[in-house]
Amino acid sequence: MIEILENQIKNDKLSNAYIFESKNSSYNLDKALEFSKSVFNNFGINTKLEENSDFEIIEKDDKEKNISIKTIRLLIKDMYLRPSNGKIKIYIIKDSENLSIESSNALLKSIEEAKDYIILIFTTNNAYSLLKTIRSRCQIISFKSQIENEFVDREKLSYILSEIISGNFSFYYKNKDFFSKAKDYKEELFVEILNFFNNLIKLKYYKNNAKENKKVLFYLRKIENLPFDSIDRIIRKAEQITKGFKNNANFDMAVENFLIFIYREGRNIESSRDKL
Numbered sequence: 670m671i672e673i674l675e676n677q678i679k680n681d682k683l684s685n686a687y688i689f690e691s692k693n694s695s696y697n698l699d700k701a702l703e704f705s706k707s708v709f710n711n712f713g714i715n716t717k718l719e720e721n722s723d724f725e726i727i728e729k730d731d732k733e734k735n736i737s738i739k740t741i742r743l744l745i746k747d748m749y750l751r752p753s754n755g756k757i758k759i760y761i762i763k764d765s766e767n768l769s770i771e772s773s774n775a776l777l778k779s780i781e782e783a784k785d786y787i788i789l790i791f792t793t794n795n796a797y798s799l800l801k802t803i804r805s806r807c808q809i810i811s812f813k814s815q816i817e818n819e820f821v822d823r824e825k826l827s828y829i830l831s832e833i834i835s836g837n838f839s840f841y842y843k844n845k846d847f848f849s850k851a852k853d854y855k856e857e858l859f860v861e862i863l864n865f866f867n868n869l870i871k872l873k874y875y876k877n878n879a880k881e882n883k884k885v886l887f888y889l890r891k892i893e894n895l896p897f898d899s900i901d902r903i904i905r906k907a908e909q910i911t912k913g914f915k916n917n918a919n920f921d922m923a924v925e926n927f928l929i930f931i932y933r934e935g936r937n938i939e940s941s942r943d944k945l
Contacts, residue, residue, distance in 0.1 A: 674704055674810065678711050684808045685783040690796045691812035694764055695853040697792035698726075700812060705759045708788065712756045723752040728763040735769040736762070745779045748787055757786050765791040766798035773800045780806045821851065821861045824884045830865055831888035833928055834895060834935035841928050848924050855920050859911045862927075866904050869895065892938065899934040906930050 677683050689697045689704075706718060718724050727744055729736045744760060752758040762768070768776070780789060780803065789807075793799060796809050825847060832840040851858040865885075872889050874897075910923045 678707050683788060685787055686780050686789045686807040688791045688793060688796050688807045688809045690793055690809060692794045692856065693854055694794065696812060698763055701761045701790045701792050708757060708759060714754050723754050723758040726761045726763055729767040736767050736772055738771045738775060741772040741775050745775065748779055752786050759788045761790045761792060763792050765793045766795060773803060777802055821854065821857050823861055826861055827865055827885045827888040831891045833932050834892045836935060838932045852920050855914055856911065859907055862907050863904060866900055869900055894938045896937050899937045903931050903934055
């Protein structure tokens with residue numbers, strides 16, 4: 670949990686409404702759950718969240734396009750009831766970009782008039798998808814810069830990529846868990862993959878301009894002889910896969926196909942050496 674939230678809990682300076690923002694829905698929910706648990710614990714309430722009658726997650730029904738006005742009206746009605754623990758109630762509105770205009774407007778007055786014992790947490794992939802009037806009444810906590818570093822081990826990823834390009838495809842099977850864990854953060858994973866190959870270009874043609882730590886530089890240098898055409902094809906392939914995720918492409922298949930692709934491109938290292 671980020672320092673600003675920890676300090677608010679510690680100093681009892683909690684807001685009535687928060688927006689937790691990053692492009693990853695699962696990450697936002699995880700952080701909202703972590704924050705909720707810490708708040709309850711600070712009040713001496715150690716009940717598991719799933720058993721806590723003063724905690725609720727509001728989300729869109731799979732059969733509906735938006736979070737319905739009926740759902741929001743039930744939430745508002747519940748907000749007027751005092752917490753059974755006598756201290757605090759927390760509601761998470763998951764993926765709140767799915768709120769309709771009608772639902773958002775209904776919530777607005779409740780945020781303005783929220784009792785001290787109420788905390789509302791809106792999770793969203795874009796804070797600006799919420800009404801300006803709601804945003805102005807919430808504390809926005811953005812995890813955009815934090816999420817990549819927290820979930821993608823750049824050194825290990827660099828190691829795996831360099832090994833596969835060097836001809837060791839079995840290294841993928843030995844590290845399948847690494848990619849399985851990244852499944853919920855697939856866009857961040859491919860951002861790091863693109864960064865790796867863009868840095869390979871910098872190292873190859875601009876020498877010391879690749880801004881990386883020593884371990885990552887070591888793995889980059891290991892495949893420095895990969896021809897530019899191969900690097901370019903790999904980058905275009907990674908970009909193509911990233912676009913495919915927006916159309917719900919299968920993650921496991923996409924990763925395996927990509928790694929087979931870079932393994933084949935890696936053969937060009939040997940052919941480029943033969944020409945020297």
